[in-house]
Amino acid sequence: MGSWLEGKTLADKIKEKVKEEVAGFQKKMEQVPGLVAILVGENRASKVYLRSKKKNSEKLGMRSEILNFPEDTEASFLKSKIKDLGQREEVDGILVQLPLPSSLNSNEIITSIPPEKDVDGFHPSNLGNLLMNQDGLKPCTPSGILELLKFRNIPIEGKRVVIVGRSLIVGKPLAAMMTNENGTVTICHSKTKDLPLVTSEADILIAAIGRGAFITPEFVKPGAVVVDVGMNYLADKSKMEELFGKDEKREKNIEEKGYTLIGDVHPQVIEKAEYLTPVPRGVGPLTVALLMRNTLEAFKRRRNLFST
Numbered sequence: 001m002g003s004w005l006e007g008k009t010l011a012d013k014i015k016e017k018v019k020e021e022v023a024g025f026q027k028k029m030e031q032v033p034g035l036v037a038i039l040v041g042e043n044r045a046s047k048v049y050l051r052s053k054k055k056n057s058e059k060l061g062m063r064s065e066i067l068n069f070p071e072d073t074e075a076s077f078l079k080s081k082i083k084d085l086g087q088r089e090e091v092d093g094i095l096v097q098l099p100l101p102s103s104l105n106s107n108e109i110i111t112s113i114p115p116e117k118d119v120d121g122f123h124p125s126n127l128g129n130l131l132m133n134q135d136g137l138k139p140c141t142p143s144g145i146l147e148l149l150k151f152r153n154i155p156i157e158g159k160r161v162v163i164v165g166r167s168l169i170v171g172k173p174l175a176a177m178m179t180n181e182n183g184t185v186t187i188c189h190s191k192t193k194d195l196p197l198v199t200s201e202a203d204i205l206i207a208a209i210g211r212g213a214f215i216t217p218e219f220v221k222p223g224a225v226v227v228d229v230g231m232n233y234l235a236d237k238s239k240m241e242e243l244f245g246k247d248e249k250r251e252k253n254i255e256e257k258g259y260t261l262i263g264d265v266h267p268q269v270i271e272k273a274e275y276l277t278p279v280p281r282g283v284g285p286l287t288v289a290l291l292m293r294n295t296l297e298a299f300k301r302r303r304n305l306f307s308t
């Protein structure tokens with residue numbers, strides 16, 4: 001039976017440090033980092049994430065704003081708004097909440113964010129820096145995963161790392177980071193043949209698929225470290241009970257919110273793995289903490305307050 005590798009403790013530590021630094025800049029310079037988030041349309045999950053990002057930045061003493069545009073917003077309008085934000089001195093971070101409506105090309109919109117304000121780390125220039133193993137703003141979820149492994153002294157060097165999912169948000173940047181840390185990396189996706197055969201070679205297995213409880217014990221090598229990035233909304237109470245047994249908290253979530261959050265990894269995997277990150281309280285809190293740290297970092301870089 002393995003242990004839960006929760007992310008909340010580290011996330012709180014990272015946020016505490018950001019808060020202290022922000023307070024220091026407020027005192028010394030009477031300036032604090034400012035984050036602007038753009039939401040297009042009415043995606044319910046996106047609204048929840050953005051509210052949490054706004055609440056977190058305010059708790060840490062930063063300024064935060066959410067701009068919500070209608071579903072039918074045109075690319076040219078959005079890009080001109082981003083250009084304005086790029087010129088606003090007090091705006092340090094700009095993020096565009098994904099997914100965008102299908103009428104918009106997210107690569108085109110993200111590329112219009114000035115790289116020095118791209119706190120999600122998705123701009124080609126920031127992704128390029130990552131591939132070159134150079135400094136730059138790095139994507140938050142993969143950075144959070146790396147920090148968690150380091151925080152818990154889980155070695156990456158020389159390990160077989162298998163990542164299921166090749167998105168630009170998680171899988172691909174994570175593969176670059178793991179390679180930079182001297183892991184031996186394999187990326188899998190929906191066209192991968194014999195997936196359980198590949199994943200069961202992993203010392204470190206990362207699931208970023210978007211399919212609830214997809215990774216069952218047969219995908220996992222005994223003693224592997226398993227990181228569950230997935231965030232899936234499960235509304236079916238009997239399916240929840242099938243996965244988690246009698247779980248009053250999840251039952252209450254379904255009754256009150258209409259869903260319970262589950263990962264891509266089946267809960268039974270804890271019996272085979274050495275570590276498994278839970279959902280919730282695993283990778284999710286780290287993503288938000290790293291976004292806060294990136295916003296502070298963008299603030300400092302733009303003012304030459306440090307050079308790393």
Ligand code: NDP
Nearest residue numbers: 141165166167170189190208209210229230231283284287
């Ligand atoms: P995407 O939908 O962009 O990518 C999913 C990936 O999974 C794709 O590469 C896809 O392959 C692959 N995939 C889908 N089905 C299979 C399959 N049957 N076998 C193997 N591979 C498969 O998702 P994201 O990367 O954006 O997100 C993944 C999950 O992580 C989601 O649940 C999301 O909510 C969650 N997430 C959580 C975050 C957090 O902070 N905890 C942050 C970001 C995301 P292909 O490329 O071939 O289509």
